[in-house]
Amino acid sequence: MxxxxxxxxxxxxxxxxxxxxxxxxxxxxxxxxxAKGWGVTHWHAGCVDVLGFxxxxxxSSPVAAIGQLTADYPQHPYALTGIETVAEALAALQxxxxxxxxxxxxxxxxxxxxxxxxxxxxxxxxxxETMIAGDLRLDTPMLIVGFQHFGDxxxxxxxxxxxxxxxxxxxxxxxxxxxxxxxxxxxxxxxQLMEQPAFRAEVGRAVQPHVGEAARVGFPAVLGLQQxxxxxxxxxxxxxxxxxxxxxxxPSVPGMRLHHILWHAIERAGGRVQEGxxxxxxxxxxxxxxxxxxxxxxxxxxxRFDQYILATGGLLGGGLVTNFxxxxxxxxxxxxxxxxxxxxxxxxxxxVTAMGHPIYRAGLExxxxxxxxxxxxxxxxxxxxxxxxxxxxxxxIRERSLEGVALVTGYKVGRLVVGDS
Amino acid sequence: xxxxxxxxAQTEIELGEYRPVELTLDRCIKCNICVSACxxxxxxxxxxxxxxxxxxxxxxxxxxxxxPDHSVDYCSGCRVCNMVCPTGVRIAEINARARADIxxxxxxxxLGRLRNNLxxxxxxxxxxxxxxxxxxxxxxxxxxxxxxAEKTLGIAQNAPLPSFSRQKFSGWLKGxxxxxxxxxxxxxxxxxxxxxxxxxxxxxxxxxxxxxxxxVLVPPQNCCGLxxxxxxxxxxxxxxxxxxxxxxLDYVKSGYVIVGTSTSCTLTLKEEAPExxxxxxxxxxxxxxNTYDMNExxxxxxxxxxxxxxxxxxxxxxxxxxxxxxxxxxxIGRPAVELLDLIPELKIIESHVACCGVAGxxxxxxxxxxxxxxxxxxxxxxxxxxxAPFSVCDxxxxxxQITHATNLPSVHPVELLAFAYGYAAEAPLLFxxxx
Numbered sequence: 001m002x003x004x005x006x007x008x009x010x011x012x013x014x015x016x017x018x019x020x021x022x023x024x025x026x027x028x029x030x031x032x033x034x035a036k037g038w039g040v041t042h043w044h045a046g047c048v049d050v051l052g053f054x055x056x057x058x059x060s061s062p063v064a065a066i067g068q069l070t071a072d073y074p075q076h077p078y079a080l081t082g083i084e085t086v087a088e089a090l091a092a093l094q095x096x097x098x099x100x101x102x103x104x105x106x107x108x109x110x111x112x113x114x115x116x117x118x119x120x121x122x123x124x125x126x127x128x129e130t131m132i133a134g135d136l137r138l139d140t141p142m143l144i145v146g147f148q149h150f151g152d153x154x155x156x157x158x159x160x161x162x163x164x165x166x167x168x169x170x171x172x173x174x175x176x177x178x179x180x181x182x183x184x185x186x187x188x189x190x191x192q193l194m195e196q197p198a199f200r201a202e203v204g205r206a207v208q209p210h211v212g213e214a215a216r217v218g219f220p221a222v223l224g225l226q227q228x229x230x231x232x233x234x235x236x237x238x239x240x241x242x243x244x245x246x247x248x249x250x251p252s253v254p255g256m257r258l259h260h261i262l263w264h265a266i267e268r269a270g271g272r273v274q275e276g277x278x279x280x281x282x283x284x285x286x287x288x289x290x291x292x293x294x295x296x297x298x299x300x301x302x303x304r305f306d307q308y309i310l311a312t313g314g315l316l317g318g319g320l321v322t323n324f325x326x327x328x329x330x331x332x333x334x335x336x337x338x339x340x341x342x343x344x345x346x347x348x349x350x351x352v353t354a355m356g357h358p359i360y361r362a363g364l365e366x367x368x369x370x371x372x373x374x375x376x377x378x379x380x381x382x383x384x385x386x387x388x389x390x391x392x393x394x395x396x397i398r399e400r401s402l403e404g405v406a407l408v409t410g411y412k413v414g415r416l417v418v419g420d421s
Numbered sequence: 422x423x424x425x426x427x428x429x430a431q432t433e434i435e436l437g438e439y440r441p442v443e444l445t446l447d448r449c450i451k452c453n454i455c456v457s458a459c460x461x462x463x464x465x466x467x468x469x470x471x472x473x474x475x476x477x478x479x480x481x482x483x484x485x486x487x488x489p490d491h492s493v494d495y496c497s498g499c500r501v502c503n504m505v506c507p508t509g510v511r512i513a514e515i516n517a518r519a520r521a522d523i524x525x526x527x528x529x530x531x532l533g534r535l536r537n538n539l540x541x542x543x544x545x546x547x548x549x550x551x552x553x554x555x556x557x558x559x560x561x562x563x564x565x566x567x568x569x570a571e572k573t574l575g576i577a578q579n580a581p582l583p584s585f586s587r588q589k590f591s592g593w594l595k596g597x598x599x600x601x602x603x604x605x606x607x608x609x610x611x612x613x614x615x616x617x618x619x620x621x622x623x624x625x626x627x628x629x630x631x632x633x634x635x636x637v638l639v640p641p642q643n644c645c646g647l648x649x650x651x652x653x654x655x656x657x658x659x660x661x662x663x664x665x666x667x668x669x670l671d672y673v674k675s676g677y678v679i680v681g682t683s684t685s686c687t688l689t690l691k692e693e694a695p696e697x698x699x700x701x702x703x704x705x706x707x708x709x710x711n712t713y714d715m716n717e718x719x720x721x722x723x724x725x726x727x728x729x730x731x732x733x734x735x736x737x738x739x740x741x742x743x744x745x746x747x748x749x750x751x752x753i754g755r756p757a758v759e760l761l762d763l764i765p766e767l768k769i770i771e772s773h774v775a776c777c778g779v780a781g782x783x784x785x786x787x788x789x790x791x792x793x794x795x796x797x798x799x800x801x802x803x804x805x806x807x808x809a810p811f812s813v814c815d816x817x818x819x820x821x822q823i824t825h826a827t828n829l830p831s832v833h834p835v836e837l838l839a840f841a842y843g844y845a846a847e848a849p850l851l852f853x854x855x856x
Binding site for chain 2: 038184187276299317318
């Protein structure tokens with residue numbers, strides 16, 4: 001393939017990859033993003049968790065907790081990027097989403113506390129406007145609505161569990177004629193139905209008799225894919241009170257909204273996103289990556305670019321794989337992986353432990369420029385960067401920092417590749 | 422790997438080890454991304470979705486037991502599921518093989534099977550119908566004929582069936598002089614659509630290749646067999662594929678690669694026939710390794726600096742382009758867009774719609790016609806919105822579906838390229854260019 005000058009190849013379409021590609025594309029770099037498929041964007045809650053738990057405590061102020069975290073763990077991705085970059089990345093995403101008519105609210109000063117589909121409380125930093133009325137730092141009573149023919153959300157279970165934690169909540173499952181006759185009901189189909197005024201009217205009519213004393217009404221997160229704000233406004237108009245959505249089992253409609261916004265931003269800026277491209281090899285020469293190969297029918301396809309950004313998602317995304325002997329391997333470039341040295345050190349004794357399991361902190365060792373380094377601390381390849389869950393020294397699930405780490409490191413790598421430091 | 426020109430066939434290949442696609446179902450993590458992306462599930466209740474049909478249903482499919490569910494027949498094979506799956510489950514292929522099991526178990530209704538076999542043999546239809554082109558077209562497209570076809574066979578009355586061409590591609594080729602000073606040779610696989618229905622695509626392909634210094638060889642060849650594969654008729658499909666191997670392999674061994682303009686034909690030779698039929702003989706692999714899609718081939722030529730890019734005639738138009746679903750299986754990106762970028766003043770707007778709906782013979786069937794039209798609706802709306810005089814698409818059945826739904830002509834990218842190289846355009850392009 002002809003070497004493309006001033007060009008960037010991003011590998012991975014999670015939040016880190018999409019963010020990095022967005023930043024390089026809008027800065028004028030010829031950008032291609034390849035991915036074996038979609039992933040985290042279609043599973044996560046559609047919020048940006050920056051830091052939800054630290055030292056087994058719920059974090060109410062991310063900025064304060066990050067200060068502690070980076071002091072205690074100087075190799076954590078937030079320590080490598082710095083708090084200013086964290087703020088910058090969040091602001092950039094908020095600006096993009098606001099421009100797309102789908103604002104994300106929140107700040108590093110305080111986390112939201114939102115209800116989950118099982119009735120627990122989850123902290124998050126940025127949440128879409130369609131979710132924030134569910135904030136549990138307010139104690140106004142809520143009605144939670146589910147649909148009898150939609151098996152992925154049980155309103156009464158969520159409500160009962162919230163009540164057990166002192167929240168004023170009631171659940172109801174609606175029996176809607178429009179849904180009764182259908183054999184297939186997925187979150188996406190429901191979201192498409194929600195974008196039809198007639199269906200919304202049916203929903204509003206069915207909810208109305210159950211509202212009672214409730215000051216706000218919660219729904220499963222299916223309030224439309226392209227017109228979420230309009231759907232919210234309509235339902236609020238019908239019910240005369242704020243409404244909010246609660247993230248449920250995948251596919252995540254709010255996650256897909258963010259995916260679309262980032263994907264559109266990349267393509268609008270002249271970048272190209274190509275899914276279904278599985279990287280099966282790479283070519284390196286003289287301290288540089290010279291090509292990456294993807295599997296095609298009957299052959300491989302080469303991708304030759306100036307710079308390469310690896311955002312393949314670590315153990316979650318498949319960018320890192322493990323074996324029974326305890327080995328952890330980075331699958332594309334065979335980069336050194338920092339992590340437990342033996343299989344016996346992967347896990348704590350207790351399955352559910354507040355300490356977390358060491359294996360989930362495994363990942364790529366990078367310098368402050370987010371370039372994978374050798375043992376001597378020098379970058380292995382001078383045109384290769386890494387971002388997202390593939391990085392070592394963070395446990396994004398336990399910390400509730402998945403989107404934050406992805407967004408911030410993806411943003412930083414994007415800026416670095418463009419030449420902003 | 423030795424440095425080679427793209428037009429030189431690889432005659433020594435490392436034989437790959439292949440395992441049945443069903444083994445990939447174990448990778449399914451039930452994330453539902455495939456279901457969220459499936460364009461058929463989005464429009465009909467008759468198809469519960471890729472996850473249900475593929476990896477989930479696959480666990481219940483046993484060779485000697487009755488097939489658990491016939492809804493797999495509603496899978497259109499568009500492969501959006503494969504592309505978005507995060508763990509590499511080959512859902513579309515699992516579904517295709519499940520359909521073949523239904524046929525093999527004799528569970529397909531006789532009339533349906535007869536109908537499918539008729540639709541699945543475009544070469545046979547071509548051989549019979551094309552010589553009687555005007556008459557056959559009236560019979561096929563006339564109100565009485567199409568009504569009868571729906572009532573007796575289940576072919577949708579409004580099915581976007583193509584018209585037979587007055588002259589076959591091979592007929593035109595007979596009168597076409599061989600270039601005398603061609604430095605290189607390449608084999609052209611025309612496929613049934615070019616031979617019997619749209620020879621103009623073949624003409625454009627020959628012109629573009631000749632403009633790049635090739636002598637185009639067109640050996641005897643037969644239908645690639647894809648419609649048979651799509652309808653679960655694996656025994657017949659295997660025979661067709663072996664026959665093509667027999668026709669073409671000597672050319673490969675003599676050093677020539679195979680190029681095709683039909684994205685479905687080239688996919689079948691590259692991967693679909695071997696994979697669905699577990700047909701991985703050395704010869705099958707050799708043929709696959711040396712088969713290229715036209716756009717893919719021209720871009721690889723361009724990478725070597727061997728594509729003629731000077732003196733191209735501008736095409737001052739903004740045109741909608743729809744990448745056919747087969748490109749997902751080719752996994753080479755969207756090469757037509759990069760290629761058409763070389764034509765001065767031509768602006769391409771890419772469709773991001775999943776599927777035109779027709780999915781080969783799927784949209785011709787009376788029980789699936791409405792589903793196909795619903796799946797393709799966003800594409801038809803997109804094309805209308807561009808206000809362009811015609812659309813561009815590499816797959817023949819897509820073109821016929823798009824024209825049927827939009828009332829606008831549709832051309833293959835190679836036709837635009839031939840015009841850019843200075844060749845006279847043919848209808849419909851002839852009447853649509855600004856000069």
